[in-house]
Amino acid sequence: MKGIEVKQITKRYGKKVILNGIGFELEPNKIYGLLGRNGAGKSTLLNIMTDRVSADDGEIRLDGVDIQDNDQQLGNMYLMSEVDLYPKAAKVSQIFKWTAQLYNGFDMELAMKLAQKFDLDVKAQFSKLSTGYRTIMKLIIALSVQVEFIFLDEPVLGLDANHRDLFYKELVQSYSDNPRTFVISTHLIEEVAQLIEHVLVIDQGRLIIDDETEDILKNAYMISGAEEEVDQYVDGLNVIGSDKLASLKASYVFGELDNRVIPDRVSIDKMDLQTLFINLTNGGQNNE
């Protein structure tokens, strides 16, 4: 199979189970959103997928081949993450050159152009860059390196609003020019909601959503009105959360509404991705 298969990945740190039997597939040329609260296990999963750490159980296959200790498969992925794994004393331009040498393909022209757009000084030492510029350097590499699978773990960490905007623009441009698979792991859901075609949600080490963004939002509703009528209407539906203000109530439903009659004073709206995410991952508590 073309693409990446994640099979039953389990990871423990001590007695704590970080990932519990995670399994999904990544198709070629799609933009994925990997969502989850802090500590949900997103970074650990991405680290396992790129062989930075090993899983206790399960395996990762890229185009049908186990990625573990395989140059061919590892050389077709790039993980940009918070940790800095580049030599501290190296200059940015030197790091670009090394990346070009070790990966089979790097668009140096694009990297230099992006460095200019982001005002990144390529003659500067990596260790002397601010957090934001370290992120920028790694993002530039991620967009310039020629691999089919790019993982971005919190890609806009430390970036100001202008740079965030510029990054998303360049990401889309790069993806349009040269379609490949991106997995964006972030807690800034609103910023990427329109970018991601497919959503993966991890909660407490388990994969709870693995679906196309459009299909998910099709069945995400906010039912609001007088408490009694709302409660009556949502009875038997998959309610994932609710908000209450005096006698008014909003219930969040994830799933089909069937053909039940809508009471006069109850209104039905669609939920956005952020609201859906919050309600799915707050541990079943109501925000009342």
Place this chain on the structure above:
Amino acid sequence: MSKLSSVLKYDLKRYLRFIGMAYLWMIGIVVVLPTIVQIISNGTNNLGGFIQNLFSSTLVSAIFVNFVLLFCLGSLTYERFEFFIQNGISRRTAWASKWIGLTLMALVANIYNQVFSMVTIWGTTKFDDSVPYLETYGKFFGERWMDLTMMFVFTMIFTMCVFVMGMFLGSIFALLARSTRRIVYVAIPLIGVIVITIFGKLISSHVISTEGIDIFLKWCVGYNSSLGYFNPLPPLGIMLAWIIIGSLISRYLNLKLKIKRGE
């Protein structure tokens, strides 16, 4: 295969830079600094002879620097792993590249050393004490060209032992968490002192005899009392065994490397 060659190219470039810098430092410390001191205290009298003397002593320093460097380059493990895994290079390839790279470096250093030694002893028939190997093992074959060949093989294998030791220790430390590593740094010398003390006590109170140890050590270095000269083959065998065992263990440990959390 192409990955290995690009990793090797990266490694060799870095090694050469390290060695270049180490040599600059060495020349600075062994030649330039004493020369400046000499000029200040004695003026420029007989300066040529003084510098010539200093340069002849750089041979010993160079051998020392080579060993220290190969050991250090062998032991650098974790940062190198970080960089390679970020660049999609497997642990297997990274390990192989380091082993091959350091072997090549050792080869170059030993070819240089061999040529230098041969020039030094050119035209003399008795074995010069300026070449440490020949002084000890140089009479074994009785044929000069065979002894010289053996000298090359022997020192090459010895150099490899040094970097394999570096790789071996480096990979152990790379797997330890920072806190454990600190404990080990303190614990190892401490344990060493305690073991030696106990050993010394045991020997001095005749609980264990030194004879067995004596015979074993003599065998290890190839001393033969009936022949009256040293045999290079037993130490060669021991070193070869170490290279194989040390390399395999370091490779095994390298495959277990992982990015640590919070370091």
Place this chain on the structure above:
Amino acid sequence: MQFNFNSTEPIYLQVARQIEDAIFTGGFHEGEQVPSTTEISREFHINPATVLKGMNLLVSQGLIEKHRGVGMFVSKGAHGQIIQARQQDFYEKYVIKVVTEAVKLDISKEELNRLIEQGYQYEGNRS
């Protein structure tokens, strides 16, 4: 072109509607090129596949057409077609709503007619 997205309606429909609005209000004239998929996705951080889906909806409605290798252009008669469609929707989309609300507010038919008259006068003075 100014896009205003809300987060609850499918994005591809919003893309299609915004372009349609721009043709309706004269932002894009007939025969003129509309922004490319990449331009729109880049500007608004939207997945290109989503933008393309919206564009294809307009192509299937005959409002824009693909010129191979050049881009998308507003079709001949697109403006008229939009007006016709919106006239057809007018009763359902606006009139029914106005009347329903008027009934709730106890506004009589005569009163509503008078208000409509007043609205026309205001529009007349404005233009």
